[in-house]
Amino acid sequence: MxxxxxxxxxxxxxxxxxxxxxxxxxxxxxxxxxxxxxxxxxxxxxxxxxxxxxxxxxxxxxxxxxxxxxxxxxxxxxxxxxxxxxxxxxxxxxxxxxxxxxxxxxxxxxxxxxxxxxxxxxxxxxxxxxxxxxxxxxxxxxxxxxxxxxLAEQARPLQEPRSALDVLSPREYDVFLAIATGMTNAEISARLFLSPATVKSHINKVFGKLGLRDRVHAVILAHRLGITTGL
Missing domain, CATH: 3.40.50.2300 (Response regulator)
Structure with a gap:
């Protein structure tokens, strides 16, 4: 020791x-x-x-x-x-x-x-x-x-058009989709061939651009936008 x-x-x-x-x-x-x-x-x-x-x-x-x-x-x-x-x-x-x-x-x-x-x-x-x-x-x-x-609590007409995600780069969009499926940082790193530090950087940028507090809210937004169907 x-x-x-x-x-x-x-x-x-x-x-x-x-x-x-x-x-x-x-x-x-x-x-x-x-x-x-x-x-x-x-x-x-x-x-x-x-x-x-x-x-x-x-x-x-x-x-x-x-x-x-x-x-x-x-x-x-x-x-x-x-x-x-x-x-x-x-x-x-x-x-x-x-x-x-x-x-x-x-x-x-x-x-x-x-x-x-x-x-x-x-x-x-x-x-x-x-x-x-x-x-x-x-x-x-x-x-x-x-x-x-x-989603039940927020059951109302969709306010965020899918174009809201246009602020994301292609790689940030990939990371957003990975979060939406419930993947951990380590899983995202393996799936997208990115270093853990790069994954965390992309996640921070995604949260900042979309005004999200955490990954749970990212999942909720993805489902509200209907972009996770079939993933």
Whole structure:
């Protein structure tokens, strides 16, 4: 392992995590998972939405693991408040059921990830790293229902003509279509023969040109424009 006092490369930057869940056993489990990663640490725990907001104000964590259903205002309202007042803090929503209507509300509340509580430890750790880097994560089993719910809520005449995508370059359009099919950055990289850094650059440009907050909204836009049929 080397000399622990050898600091030639400088101290490692740790991802700080707040765990918000009203069940003590759940908090313990998540804490053990996060603590097993060498690049992240649990800085605090919260047992309610109000507690999560107050703790974020005090500790300024990088990522919050947020349970949807908690006493008081709950996880969604807490997420909305935290993302509004602390934009640098990313929120990972954890839900027990893929049909949980409360989880759908977190989409507009500013959450960066939606995961089932049955997620594997490896997947949870990857999600924390991903959102910390500025990307979004959606559990595959939830993705379709999130889209269907959002489309139902937005059931009105189409406002965005397909020409709205004309601002994209051909390669950016390819990336947009890949996102619309639910592909991860790694999958896009392999499919389009692009480096991970180039993929991320294209995604940022796509989001900026189309005014999208994250990849979930990109999927919703693609479906509203009817360009994913048959993909």
């Amino acid at each position: 080397g000399d622990p006092h050898h600091l030639e490369d400088g101290p490692k930057t740790m991802i700080t995590v707040l765990i918000a869940d009203d069940q003590e056993l759940a908090r313990l489990g998540h804490s053990l998972v996060v603590g097993s990663a060498s690049d992240m640490t649990v800085v605090a725990e919260a047992s309610s939405g109000e507690d999560a907001i107050a703790t974020c104000e005090e500790r300024q964590p990088d990522v919050v693991l947020m349970d949807v259903r908690m006493p008081g205002i709950g996880g969604i309202a807490a997420t909305r408040e935290i993302t509004a007042t602390h934009p640098a803090t990313k929120v990972v929503i954890l839900t027990s059921f893929d049909l949980d209507q409360y989880a759908f509300g977190a989409l507009e509340a500013g959450a960066s990830a939606f995961l089932l509580k049955t997620v594997t430890p490896e997947r949870l750790i990857d999600a924390i790293r991903t959102v910390h880097q500025g990307d979004a994560v959606v559990e595959p089993r939830i993705t379709r229902k999130l889209i269907d719910h959002a």
